[in-house]
Amino acid sequence: MFIYLTLYHLTIAPSIKDIHDIKLTHYQSERLTKEICATILKKRDHNLTWKALGSATSAAVQHGTPEVIEECISTYPDIIWYTEKGFHLSLEAITQRQEQVYNILFQSDVHKAAQANLMDKEEKENSLHKAAKLAPPHRINVMTGAALQMQRELQWYKEVENFVEPSFKKAKNKNKKTPKMVFMEEHKDLFDEAQQWMKDVSASSTVVAALIITMAFAGAFTLPGGNQDDGNPLFLNKGTFMLFIISDTIALFSSTASVVMFLGILTARFAPDDFLYALPKRMTIGLVFLFMSLAATMIAFSATLALVLKDKVTWIAAPLVVVSCVPVALFGWLQFPLLIELVYSTYGPSIFRQKKNE
Known part of the structure; x- marks a missing residue:
């Protein structure tokens, strides 16, 4: 108890004092x-x-x-x-x-x-x-x-x-x-930098989204466990298999939408006024769909391993959930600040908030 209180005063109390x-x-x-x-x-x-x-x-x-x-x-x-x-x-x-x-x-x-x-x-x-x-x-x-x-x-x-x-x-x-x-x-130099920044981010994100499309598309035709003689999936009646199908579908469609938005940026005319709303909107939508596709891919991957290994390793589900959260958390940690700033700057309240006349 004494050690806990000491740590509390060393960590929490100085912060409160600084605010005060x-x-x-x-x-x-x-x-x-x-x-x-x-x-x-x-x-x-x-x-x-x-x-x-x-x-x-x-x-x-x-x-x-x-x-x-x-x-x-x-x-x-x-x-x-x-x-x-x-x-x-x-x-x-x-x-x-x-x-x-x-x-x-x-x-x-x-x-x-x-x-x-x-x-x-x-x-x-x-x-x-x-x-x-x-x-x-x-x-x-x-x-x-x-x-x-x-x-x-x-x-x-x-x-x-x-x-x-x-x-x-x-x-x-x-x-x-x-x-x-x-x-x-x-703003000539800033405009050139903004144009290059948009293209670099879009190009990098397009590569990632395209890889997810490839994996999600292949996963739809290479089902976990294979097919029965009549062509039906082996794990068709299992709830985990439905989770795999739904997440794989979300990954495919969201990554495709992400690629479309990023390609829309790469092929844009890049007029100065486009940076006010059009280009940030596309970037925001593209990043949101990319995050969704990454999360759905990790869920599909975890569901596949759970289906294949659960009869041999009964405790596999919990570690898979933890491991699959790591890349999603990393993406959120690296990209969410930019995404939040994009959303707030484009769709949030204006910085010009005049008071009402008295």
Whole structure:
């Protein structure tokens, strides 16, 4: 009992303490921010408030600290219009790809309409030009793989494109380039990487799925135990044999569907907009069917061995179940994070969650 409690304190307690320390630090930071904002506001000096809160919001948007921006705007709403040396709060939020900051700034239609007309006079760029540029490395690397990074960039571009004025979509910057031209130029290397990543994953998965098709198809005609003189399978009346037939059928059809989806990716046109929905959808479906086919193949294999050996080795079923779970678990461990990220990024809630107007 003493050893158990010691191990508990060494493993569980430090983790709980770390969480407590993080929450305490966050709470203290929020309280400190509120006190600083309140103290500055009590000075009743517009220039001091403007400079102090403006510099704070400028630093917060670059480091992705939405709590500071929210508190500054709550304390002094006009700070949302803070500009200095080409800095615009909303334009910087788009440039830095800070979706939480973006959601705070565009939480009402009034602010959204006003912010949509902002221009970087030095570069002659509007919001869509900023969204067309490549995200900073520390922000683009939050997604796994070049394809998902390209998808996130398209999501930003489409989001900003939805609220800017129609004339801004074809407006030219000081280099005589429209937002679409800037997007294609800035994302050329990422687009090539995303295309190659999609092809590599699809090609590798197609080989695996094709091997499963071969095994499942052969298994349908080479039944365990063979056939009787009348042509009927020897183990036709056994429940384990039905499990083999069902799992082999699922393996065959799911692996075939997986190959079809991956071939659809390999033969796709690979237009930039396809990375927004079409290609991730095919990749998601292909990986799901590939996982199903692998799991069904392992079940069919285990059922076959159980049928053949159960009269000789009565305890064979339990070890077979454990062994067959190993490759399925390995596939899940290696591929499920990518699959979950694909599903969440493509079908999950949008990262742009504006609050309702009050």
